[in-house]
Amino acid sequence: MKFSSQYVVLSICIAYLFLGCSSVKTVPFENYVDTDSKKVYPQVKTTYSLEDKGVFVSNEFDCARLNGFNQLNDSIAIIDIYPENGPINNSTYYAFKAWSKLPKDYYFQFKYPKGYKHRYIPKIKRNNVWSVLDASKMYKQDSIVTVKLSLTSDPIIVAAQELQSSKEVKDWYTNLMKGKEDYVRLESFGNSVLGRNLPVLDIYKGSAQGKELIVLLTRQHPPEVTGFFAFKAFLKTVLEDSKLSEAFLNKYRIIAFPIMNPDGVDLGHWRHNANGVDTNRDWSKYNQPEIKQAVKYITKQAKKYDNRIILGLDFHSTWHDVFYTNKIRENTTLPNFIEDWFAALEHEIPDYKVNEASGNSTKPVSKGWFLYGHNAVGITYEIGDKTPKGSIDRMGKVSANEMMKILTNR
Structure with missing residues (x-):
């Protein structure tokens, strides 16, 4: 079977288009890092409640990070925070909304997976204004961090950093x-x-x-x-x-x-x-x-x-x-x-x-x-x-x- 020179050239051009034209030059580095896709464990988007305390938290918004919410005792709730997958560095990011039926102060204790510790001082968004949580409302015992939040029926956002979705x-x-x-x-x-x-x-x-x-x-x-x-x-x-x-x-x-x-x-x-x-x-x-x-x-x-x-x-x-x-x-x-x-x-x-x-x-x-x-x-x-x-x-x-x-x- 004979092929015209034009056909050969066209075939080469098509092959180049699909194989090489869209590619870019890779750059070698001394230490290889595997960047193939890894399994991610998504957080469940929901609103959690402590009904008997009238306290609620939610991760149903962009940039949220909250993986669980449970009562520890009469005045403290546990905030569970987990990364998307691992291994991962110690950027223990969190962001959630919190509110209560009646105005009250309530304590929230951060819980991270073993090997990770609290990094960011909480930022609070109230009435559309961001502020840093007062140091007097943050308590640290060994690696455990607990914060006191003043809650009302209007939700506040509590986050590791100001949100920029x-x-x-x-x-x-x-x-x-x-x-x-x-x-x-x-x-x-x-x-x-x-x-x-x-x-x-x-x-x-x-x-x-x-x-x-x-x-x-x-x-x-x-x-x-x-x-x-x-x-x-x-x-x-x-x-x-x-x-x-x-x-x-x-x-x-x-x-x-x-x-x-x-x-x-x-x-x-x-x-x-x-x-x-x-x-x-x-x-x-x-x-x-x-x-x-x-x-x-x-x-x-x-x-x-x-x-x-x-x-x-x-x-x-x-x-x-x-x-x-x-x-x-x-x-x-x-x-x-x-x-x-x-x-x-x-x-x-x-x-x-x-x-x-x-x-x-x-x-x-x-x-x-x-x-x-x-x-x-x-x-x-x-x-x-x-x-x-x-x-x-x-x-x-x-x-x-x-x-x-x-x-x-x-």
């Missing part, structure tokens, strides 16, 4: 874009495991052609809200109507991912996506759809407009403020950026000292992907669990301004 994130970036639509373009880079939209903001003025590219991302880990607050302050500053922002966005392009793991966020997960995987260990083989689609989007956009990736900032939260950096800097896209940026932060913020933890990424995390995959500077920008909002806003604003100054003056 995928809807609230959408409301934020939609409002942020108003009046800026000519240079802030909202797109979707795909869908999560459960079909939630994955939004991305494509930001530049003039033409995208040939501009160097900065990538910003956040909410890979659901409870890490303080890092998201820094991301918000950072991006808001970049988009301010200023001469600095004008000059910066005429020279550079930003791709910003405001919520990388919407399933994990809305499901109230401690750390993982709906497939039970830490997405910030998937920046090598891209087994999870959120990371695979983000990498495809970045790669496609950079290639289409001849953009060189020079910097990636991944906003997270941990026990304290810290910047995780790679030691390899010479011959990268911005060999002096980290030193110049940190020096500028210390100069601009009174009594501030940068806390840097430097080490080349051995696990497949985003900062390593920027380095090994693109020879670009990658930084994990971590904000402490207890860092006050005012400090977060100041840090986000100053760090954005100093980044723009350094890069604009190159």
